[in-house]
Amino acid sequence: MSGEPTVLPTERTSEQWRPKLVALDIDGxxxxxxxxxxxxxxxxxxxxxxxxxxxxxxxxxxxxASGRAPHNMTVVADMLALHGHGERLWIVAANGAVVLRYPPMEVVHEVTFDARPAVRAVLERHPEALVAVEQRGIGYRVSAPFPEGELGGTTTVTDVEEMVANPVSRVIIRDPKATAEDFVKLAEGLGLHGTDYVVGWTAWLDLAPVGVSKASGLEYVAGQLGVDPADVLAIGDGRNDIEMLQWAGRGVAMGQAVDEVKAVADAVTDSVDVDGAAVELARWFPLAASGGMDG
Structure with missing residues (x-):
């Protein structure tokens, strides 16, 4: 690790402040x-x-808090040994559309929407794009195979109209022949009603219900835990982290994040390649510290 994160004027610097809830993106x-x-x-x-x-x-x-499906997040929770302190975890999946407890996995909150108009609009402009909808606990239904490793679990090829015939919490649209910039322009020009979107690092578009984001999912969790947003530290690197970083009392962007993510953050830590998340966490939770939190 290369030391202290970059300090911006708006960030929390009081030594008396310590987060009561830490929200962490996964990939990147x-x-x-x-x-x-x-x-x-x-x-x-x-x-x-x-x-x-x-x-x-x-x-x-x-x-x-991730764009991942629930079953792809519990694996990471296990790697981090998050449940080793005896309490069931709160997990925000599908960019905020699904909130679950674990272990065992139990969905406690979900927001769905009619994705048919948005999917049709996107496919009119990118007819060769791939479409995926989660199959809870199994994997995904896909219009055609995605690049290897991009989707976890089992994939089942399914007709697109059948995939979105009923309300869903999230739709993934991927075009390996396009760029992220292509999809940013595409989404901005669609004028989607009742649907929000977020573009990933590649030509990857997540469609979700209006108003749903990692921030809305975390708002639900914080309410259940009795934690004020001002007492939340959030760390992320992608466009789907923007609302979360703005919502949290302290929002921190990873060093490799795109400029639009860094622009909304209170601080920028080191990149993921040099454990930037650990640098930020150590600022508030020194590894040598012991004892519980006040309040």
Whole structure:
């Protein structure tokens, strides 16, 4: 690790402040990206593992918040040993559309929408794009196979109209022949009603219900835990983290994040390749510290 994060004027600097809840993105924040591919290494470094344990040891809550499906998030929770402190975890999945407890996995909150108009509009402009909808606990139904490693679990090829015939919590649209910039322009020009969107690092578009984001999912969790947003630390690197970083009392962007993510953050830590998340967590939860939190 290369030391202290970059300090911006708006960030919390009081030594008296310590987060009561830490919200963590997964891919590009806890897990390193595979260079050139839209997937991450399924491996947690010792520095990140120990830093997260330091948060739990201090008595704060750790909530994973990701665009991943629930079954792809519980695996990471296991790698981090998040449930080793005896409490069932709160997990925000599908970019906020699904909130679950674990273990065992139990969906406690879900928001769905009619994705048919948005999917049709996108496919009119990108007819060769791939479409995926989650099959809870199994994997995904897909219009055609995705690039290897981009979707976890089992995939089943299904007709698109059948996939979105009923309300869904999230739709993934992927075009390996396009770029992320292509999809940013596409989404901005669609004028989707009743549907929100977020573009990933590649030509990857997530469609979701209006108003649903990692922030809305975390708002639900914080309410259940009695934690004020001002007492939340959130760390992320992608466009789907923007609302979360703005909502939290302290929002921190990873060093490799795109400029639009860094622009909304209170601070920028080191990149994922040098354990930037661990650097930020150690700022508030020194590994040598012991004892619980006040209040």
């Amino acid at each position: 924040t806890l897990l390193k990206w595979v260079v050139g591919l839209g997937m991450s290494h399924e491996e947690v470094t010792p520095a990140v593992h120990d830093a997260v344990q330091g948060v739990l040891d201090a008595g704060a809550h750790v909530v994973l």
